[in-house]
Amino acid sequence: MGGADIERLIALLARLPGLGPRSARRAALALLRQPQTRMLPLAQAMEQAARTVRTCSTCGNxxxxxxxxxxxxxxxxxxxxxxxxxxxxxxxxxxxxxxxxxxxxxxxxxxxxxxxxxxxxxxxxxxxxxxxxxxxxxxxxxxxxxxxxxxxxxxxxxxxxxxxxxxxVGQGVPMGGGALDVLDDGTLAAALTARKIYS
Amino acid sequence: MGGADIERLIALLARLPGLGPRSARRAALALLRQPQTRMLPLAQAMEQAARTVRTCSTCGNxxxxxxxxxxxxxxxxxxxxxxxxxxxxxxxxxxxxxxxxxxxxxxxxxxxxxxxxxxxxxxxxxxxxxxxxxxxxxxxxxxxxxxxxxxxxxxxxxxxxxxxxxxxVGQGVPMGGGALDVLDDGTLAAALTARKIYS
The missing domain is CATH 3.40.1360.10 (Dna Topoisomerase Vi A Subunit; Chain: A, domain 2)
Structure with a gap:
């Protein structure tokens, strides 16, 4: 549609988690519409991060x-x-x-x-x-x-x-998780096992 | 969490259509895990596209x-x-x-x-x-x-x-759009108006 450069951009964006082929095209279009103010800053942030970010040898962060x-x-x-x-x-x-x-x-x-x-x-x-x-x-x-x-x-x-x-960490009913009837059996079992007696 | 470079990357990714703050973090993590094989190629594809892609003066593509x-x-x-x-x-x-x-x-x-x-x-x-x-x-x-x-x-x-x-372009029931009862009134009206007589 718009040449190999655009196709390549879409293909690489589509490999990001949370983006499929369709949303990758939308994202590519949004970036292409503002190459100077959106695409280049993102590209530079990626290069900067790739250069500077490392794994902590103590904890793995x-x-x-x-x-x-x-x-x-x-x-x-x-x-x-x-x-x-x-x-x-x-x-x-x-x-x-x-x-x-x-x-x-x-x-x-x-x-x-x-x-x-x-x-x-x-x-x-x-x-x-x-x-x-x-x-x-x-x-x-x-x-x-x-x-x-x-x-x-x-x-x-x-x-x-x-x-x-x-x-x-404790296991059981998630806070704000709503009704019990939508929870799976494992969670219900864990929640019952982890019950606390009001004192 | 991981310094200004990571925060900046997440913030820029979150501005892409289809990505929210949560999925932008997941995308940033996926990129940070493979800086050489995923992040730099995407950054380079963006810079390449920003440099080469232009708007067609004839049609706007x-x-x-x-x-x-x-x-x-x-x-x-x-x-x-x-x-x-x-x-x-x-x-x-x-x-x-x-x-x-x-x-x-x-x-x-x-x-x-x-x-x-x-x-x-x-x-x-x-x-x-x-x-x-x-x-x-x-x-x-x-x-x-x-x-x-x-x-x-x-x-x-x-x-x-x-x-x-x-x-x-014609208006009416979308192909594969399923049952009529899920379509809005405007689409149903357009579909009836655009009806064709079997000849």
Whole structure:
């Protein structure tokens, strides 16, 4: 329709999560309509990020510094390490502002299907921190999936030798999640098991 | 979370149509995970397109050449000019492969709300083509909206002096659009008015 350059732009945009071929075309058009004010700034932001952003060697977060801003923040509690699957999970917890400690990003979960084994997970920095001492609790904030549960189970075993309490985030009815009848059986079972008695 | 460079990338991605703040974060993460194989190629495709893509001075299409590939394609019928609102509409017709003539992209519709008047529409090249002669029909393929209808009406008047038939695309029940009871009243009225007698 508009030459190879436009087709290539659309094809690359369509590979972004959340954009399909149709919305990629709409996005390409929006960018092409404002090449100087929209397309070039985005291209430059991408090049800048590709050049400056690196993985934190301590926790696995993405940042322009290594160690990252969270690991170097003296206001954060290094004794409380929250283990998450992905950087996206870390960002979600940070947006919620509910964890004042530090993190360990595994980079995935144990999965026989995708062939992810213990050696593929970014666990070594956490083990090093545990050996150094000073860690008072490891919180497992893994997804409530089969892989997440298997990984949590394996981590419990793996961390048992360190004499540090290992906890996992609560499971149950999500806040604002609406009626019980739309929840799956697993969530309902977890919510009943995790029930609290009013005192 | 990950410094100003990441925040800036997310903010710019979130301005793309089809991406909100949430999906922009997912897209940014996907790009940051593969800076060399995904982020830089996309950034380069954007810069390349911003540098090479221009608006066709004949029809208003976007292409790396001016006049565009459609206007210079000798296999296309220059006597048949299809008037559309946006380049996206032109692309949609090209994908469908249903128009073998050329185009005129207005760049919008008459709209009192957004303050778009006749002078804001890209009509001059069409008038020049009509004055040159050789145009056998002008097909108005404008949206079935209030603005589209107003623009079509105004175009009919504006082009009346040229002694060239002006048509508009058919309106009615969309193909594969499912049951009649989900269609709005306007579409049903248009479909009844545009009924054809089996001969």
């Amino acid at each position: 993405l940042d322009t510094h290594d160690p990252c801003g969270i690991c170097t923040d003296s206001a954060r509690d290094r004794g409380l390490v929250c283990v998450v699957e992905t950087v996206g999970d870390l960002w979600a917890l940070e947006r919620a502002g509910v964890h004042r400690g530090v993190y360990q990003v595994l980079g995935g979960t144990l999965s026989a299907l995708s062939g992810t084994g213990p050696d593929d997970l970014n666990l070594a920095p956490l083990l090093a921190r545990l050996e150094e001492g000073g860690v008072r609790e490891v919180i497992l904030a893994l997804g409530a999936t089969v892989e997440g549960a298997a990984t949590a189970h394996w981590l419990q075993d793996r961390l048992a030798g360190f004499d540090v309490p290992v906890s996992r | 976007l292409d790396t050449h001016d006049p565009c590939g459609i206007c210079t394609d000798s296999a296309r019928d220059r006597g048949l000019v299809c008037v559309v609102e946006t380049v996206g509409d032109l692309w949609a017709l090209e994908r469908a492969g249903v128009h073998r003539g050329v185009y005129q992209v207005l760049g919008g519709t008459l709209s009192a709300l957004s303050g778009t008047g006749p002078d804001d529409l890209n009509l001059a090249p069409l008038l020049a083509r009509l004055e040159e002669g050789g145009v056998r029909e002008v097909i108005l393929a404008l949206g079935a909206t209030v603005e589209g209808a107003a623009t079509a009406h105004w175009l009919q008047d504006r082009l009346a002096g040229f002694d060239v038939p002006v048509s508009r």
